[in-house]
Amino acid sequence: MQFSLEQLRAFVSAAETGSFSAAARRLGKAQSVVSTAVSNLETDFHLMLFDRSGKKPRLTPAGEALLIKARRILAHCGELQVAADSFQQGIEPKLTLVVESMAMLPALSDVLQQFEARFPEVEVEILTVGTGDVLKLLKEGRAQLALMVQLSFLHPDIIVHGLGQVDVWCVAGCEHPLAVQRHVDWDDLRQHRQILLTGRYGQDSEVWRVSDSIWRTEHILSAIELTQRGIGWTVLPADTVKDKVQAGTLIQLQPQFEAQVWKQPVDLAWSSQHALGPAGRDLCTLLKNVRLS
Known part of the structure; x- marks a missing residue:
């Protein structure tokens, strides 16, 4: 089976617009190109996707079932392209936030919801740890940002922003x-x-x-x-x-x-030795805006 994304686009467009000519206009292609793409897809599947006996092509039962799957494949391909574009722009594919147990913020879920809306393609890992683990994870680059209890003394390679209590x-x-x-x-x-x-x-x-x-x-x-x-x-x-x-x-x-x-007292912290990318900087800003007592 050697079907292509172009064939799937032609199939979905023809099904949604109701004709090969309308699908061709939507895709900006010649009608013959769309018709050929759908015919080749039917050959690859060994199935008739459209009943062409009437004035307009109608989906067969098999075509109706496969239309759902074809739409899903094209949607995933779109998500893949968006993710690739964002990473090409320097957006990190993954961020790790380490949260010290005694520094758990009630507003953290709200912050992460805002972040997800801005960077839906970025994977977020949240590690909940005890006292003493945070600095090790930041210095090793295992985590990019941390919510931690207030440091008792300064570390030259750790940047700290106090959030309150x-x-x-x-x-x-x-x-x-x-x-x-x-x-x-x-x-x-x-x-x-x-x-x-x-x-x-x-x-x-x-x-x-x-x-x-x-x-x-x-x-x-x-x-x-x-x-x-x-x-x-x-x-x-x-x-x-x-x-x-x-x-x-x-x-x-x-x-x-x-x-x-x-x-x-709770601090937001990150390492000066590991630069934050666009997503990391945005999450850092969102966390800085959290207001505690």
């Missing part, structure tokens, strides 16, 4: 001993196991560590699950646990030693 809640499972107290002090937290978000490479600053007894996990969903089962208490961004608190599977603890909700 996210609320952080101290939570426990509804059956946990601390859930009965609700209002807790430092000693209460120290006496019970803490579920701590941690990085894979052991470079964590452990800013949020309080308890002497801890379990570690690099994934925020694991931390939530362990906490719900009463294995320990944890500290997580409010937006990641708010629905669990509202549903009653987690209890928000109220530290007596703090008058305000805990806050976590």
Whole structure:
């Protein structure tokens, strides 16, 4: 089978316009060229696509079924051409955004939706990691952009843009001993196991560590699950646990030693050693425009 895209275009145009002459006008070709292309396609398929017994060609049952598939093939070819054109213009085929677990933004999905509308051909990979992994991924060029907790000191090859702060809640499972107290002090937290978000490479600053007894996990969903089962208490961004608190599977603890909700500063970061392309710069701008408290 050696059919061509030109044959498929002639077939689809003839079916949509209702005649070979109209299809020829749409395609800017001679009617004989369109008729020949359709005839050759029928030869390749060993099928009659049109019934030519009347004044105008009518699709046969086989033609109607194959028309759907032909349209799909031509649509995919159009997408392929758009992607090739965008890459020829220097647009990256793929971007990796690394998001530190404690820096999860509630507006991230909105940002990515805007980005997808602007660059539909760019593949986006989102890596969710623990503290300490972000800088390694940026420096290696494995990720182009990162959302991370505020750096405690500057790195000469990492560019940082502060986004603001996210609320952080101290939570426990509804059956946990601390859930009965609700209002807790430092000693209460120290006496019970803490579920701590941690990085894979052991470079964590452990800013949020309080308890002497801890379990570690690099994934925020694991931390939530362990906490719900009463294995320990944890500290997580409010937006990641708010629905669990509202549903009653987690209890928000109220530290007596703090008058305000805990806050976590969040930075947008990228490496000065790996240039951002057009798509990367656009995503960077969208993330810079996120407004936090």
